[in-house]
Amino acid sequence: MAEVSLDHIEKVYDNGFHAIKDLSLSVSDGEFLVLVGPSGCGKTTALRMIAGLEQITAGDLRIGERVVNNVNARDRDIAMVFQSYALYPHLSVGSNIGFGLELRKMAKDKVRDSVTSVAKTLDLTSMLNRKPKQLSGGQRQRVAMGRAIVREPEVFLMDEPLSNLDAKLRVQMRAEISTLQRRLGTTTIYVTHDQIEAMTMGDRVAVMRLGELQQADSPTELYQNPANIFVAGFIGTPPMTMFHADLTIEGDSATIHIGQREKQHITLAPSVLQQRPGLRQYNGSDIVVGVRSEDLYLEVEGNAPVVVDTELVESLGSSKHVHFLLDAKPVSEDLLGGGVPDPEDIARLGTDDGTRGVAALGPRAAVRAGERMTLGVDTEHVHFFSPETGLAIRA
Ligand SMILES: Nc1ncnc2c1ncn2[C@@H]1O[C@H](COP(=O)(O)OP(=O)(O)O)[C@@H](O)[C@H]1O
Ligand SMILES: [Mg+2]
Incomplete structure (x- = not known):
């Protein structure tokens, strides 16, 4: 039974680099928490501090009731994958799994019983005498898991344990790890840079950027109510389409105006303003608007159409992902990016010509790359953000 709590944790490396800033986060007993963020945002640093492999600069780390900042890694009752x-390449699978128990001077027959039982759980029974190099990637991954499980620790820490596997195996192992964790009920902190992995595995997902926690919520909440532009852009596939617009409000009616070359406007449903009176502060000024791909549809009739240039149509069978260019100012890398510029992110932002976006349309949508297309916007589900702070306007 162990809760892990981080209370205003800081990490400054010896070279002065401030890798973790004021990180407060509680992982409840038995919870599967995923720490996600772009490469370099501090995930491994955070995990290594929890494991006791890295000194904590400031703040308190608790496992259960106990502050463990100065407790040795081996005395923290944690297993890391x-x-x-x-x-160990020269040891058999069985010895690899049992190694930690032998180190702790557990009796040989007890070690054997534990290893046998864990091997059974992980479907490794027939491989106990093999060496790691005689195993597939997925099997090696399971041995690494086995070594963690056999110790029956209070907490599992996993740092990108699936990133060396091919895509198909990764999907399969995701499910295996989730199921296993649920069965064992061991508090788990799992690090990944892959937002899909995070969303499919975590009870809760903590999103980090540049050493700072952005939001920690259930996958559904993160998707539906992102706290800021970074989370909105990072979570979700295809990514949310985000652009600058001018907001005008007359009475109970709000309209957003976009377009640098040709002016277009989108009239928002009355409920939008009722639910978010905070939008009134932005009357007459710039605002960032975000639209999920499923909230765009091929316009037949209605009052919120917007004309875009179709750039690419991806037919996925059950749907079509239509990539388009919208004549609107894109959101800057300052608000959207994770610090380490990723060429894919930059391509996604758009160009001087406008903002790149994606609409998820039905399988029979009649759209062709290179043509203009009129999209309807489900304005009730549109997101709004402050262009200065990037924070969502949710009330
Ligand atoms: N020993 C170290 N000394 C100085 N800087 C480090 C050290 N280890 C990591 N960093 C820096 O800290 C930041 C976070 O690294 P890391 O925690 O490994 O990120 P992630 O796991 O999210 O990719 C990076 O900018 C990295 O270069
Ligand atoms: Mg890392």
Whole structure:
């Protein structure tokens, strides 16, 4: 039974780099928490501090009731699974799994019983005598898991444990790890840079950027109510389409105006303003608007159409992802990016010509790359953000 809580944790490396800033987060007993964010945002640093492999600069780390800042890694009752697996190549699978128990001077027959039982759980029984190099990637990954499980720790820490596997195996192992964690009920902190992995595995997902926690919520809440532009852009596939617009409000009616070359406007449903009176502060000024791909549809009739240039149509069978260029100012990398520029992110932002976006349309939508297309916007589900702070306007 262990809760892990981080209370105003800071990490400054010896070279002065401030890798973790004021991180407060509680992981409840038995919870599967995923820490996600772009490469370099501080996930491994945070995990290594929890494991006791890295000194904590300031703040309190608790496991259960106990502050463990100065407790040795081996006395924290934690098991860590690394991306590299870190298996001993000269030891058999069985010895790899049992190694930690032997180190603790557990009796040989007890070690054997534990290893046998864990091997059964992980479907490794027939491989106990093999060496790691005689295993597939997925099997090696399971041995690494086995080594963690056999110790029956209070907490599992996993740092990108699936990133060395091919895509198909990764999906399968995601499900295996989730199921196993639920069965064991062991508090788990799982690090990944892959937002889909985070969303499918986590009871709760904590999104980090540049050493700072952005939002920690259930996958559904993160998707439906992102706290800021970064989270909105990072979570969700295809990504949310976000652009600058001018907001005008007359009485109970709000309209957004976009377009640098040709002016277009979108009239918002009356409920939008009722639910978010905070929007009134932006009357007459710039605002950032975000639209999920499923909230765009091929316009037949209605009062919120917008004309875009179709750039690419991806037919996925059950739907079509239509990539388009919208004549509107894109959101800057300052608000959207994770600090380490990713060419894919930059391509997604758009160009001087406008904002790149994606609409998820039905499988029979009659659209063709290179043509103009009129999209209807489900304005009740549109997101709004402050262009200065990037924070969502949710009330
Ligand atoms: N020992 C170290 N000394 C100085 N800077 C470090 C050290 N280890 C990591 N960093 C820096 O801290 C930041 C966070 O690194 P890391 O926690 O590994 O990120 P992530 O796991 O999210 O990719 C990076 O900018 C990295 O270069
Ligand atoms: Mg890392």
